Amino acid sequence: MKRTIPLLISAITGFVLIGTAFIPRFVDWGNIAMAWFNLLAAFAFILGGGNLLKMQLQKISAQQPGWGYSAVTLIAFFITLFVGLAKVGVHPNINFPEFTWSGDYLQEDGAFWWLFEYIFTPLSATMFALLAFYISSAAFRAFRAKNTEATILLIIAVIILLGRTYASVWLTGWFPDEFILGESGIKYSDFKLQNLSEIIMEDFMTPGMRAIKIGIALGVASTSLKVLLGVDRSYLGSDQEA
Numbered sequence: 001m002k003r004t005i006p007l008l009i010s011a012i013t014g015f016v017l018i019g020t021a022f023i024p025r026f027v028d029w030g031n032i033a034m035a036w037f038n039l040l041a042a043f044a045f046i047l048g049g050g051n052l053l054k055m056q057l058q059k060i061s062a063q064q065p066g067w068g069y070s071a072v073t074l075i076a077f078f079i080t081l082f083v084g085l086a087k088v089g090v091h092p093n094i095n096f097p098e099f100t101w102s103g104d105y106l107q108e109d110g111a112f113w114w115l116f117e118y119i120f121t122p123l124s125a126t127m128f129a130l131l132a133f134y135i136s137s138a139a140f141r142a143f144r145a146k147n148t149e150a151t152i153l154l155i156i157a158v159i160i161l162l163g164r165t166y167a168s169v170w171l172t173g174w175f176p177d178e179f180i181l182g183e184s185g186i187k188y189s190d191f192k193l194q195n196l197s198e199i200i201m202e203d204f205m206t207p208g209m210r211a212i213k214i215g216i217a218l219g220v221a222s223t224s225l226k227v228l229l230g231v232d233r234s235y236l237g238s239d240q241e242a
Helices: 004-019 026-062 067-086 111-142 148-163 167-172 193-228
Strands: none
Touching: 004 026, 004 193, 026 067, 067 111, 111 148, 148 167, 148 193, 167 193
16 A cells, blocks of 8 residues: 555646646646645655755764864754745735735845845856866867767867857958858858857757757656556655566
């Protein structure tokens, strides 16, 4: 029963949500399922917070390497939790001025908004900036003309990188806006790095990204069907498939 009931709940809920896109009668059932999903998600957040506290407190109590970061994590967690739940600095909603907590917790100039805008956002930008250096290092190791495919990748990468900077204007900005061979339709200016970069991004990258998204969608659909039909039961705590 511990496995059969979750399987039935997952299958019924999944097929109901799929049916909402095709059968109007299923729309109300889908709304009920989504309401239950939001309720379960709230409990999942509580479990996630409890797990965070457990793991970080274990590191601090055992004085493991980097336990200071765990202390900072807990302090930030409790401050953000208190500010968000208490709606510190939030003004009451104009429709319900008698209720102090009626305002939106994301209200501009509120404490939670301030934390998000001036602490979380800059830290996220810093993390992405650091990732840029790792990506550059990986690209330097990968973009080596070892074979034909790597050479093509290297050339395209250089064109796109230069075409997105002022270097493209400095290197190829002087190409004249004249036809190469009479009225052939091809101009010297078409070979400017910024123009070549746009051609690659629009005519080659866009179809490639669409193909990747189609592949991802097919993979998600096949995995979802495996879960709904009970073939994949790994989410029940077992790695074995039926």
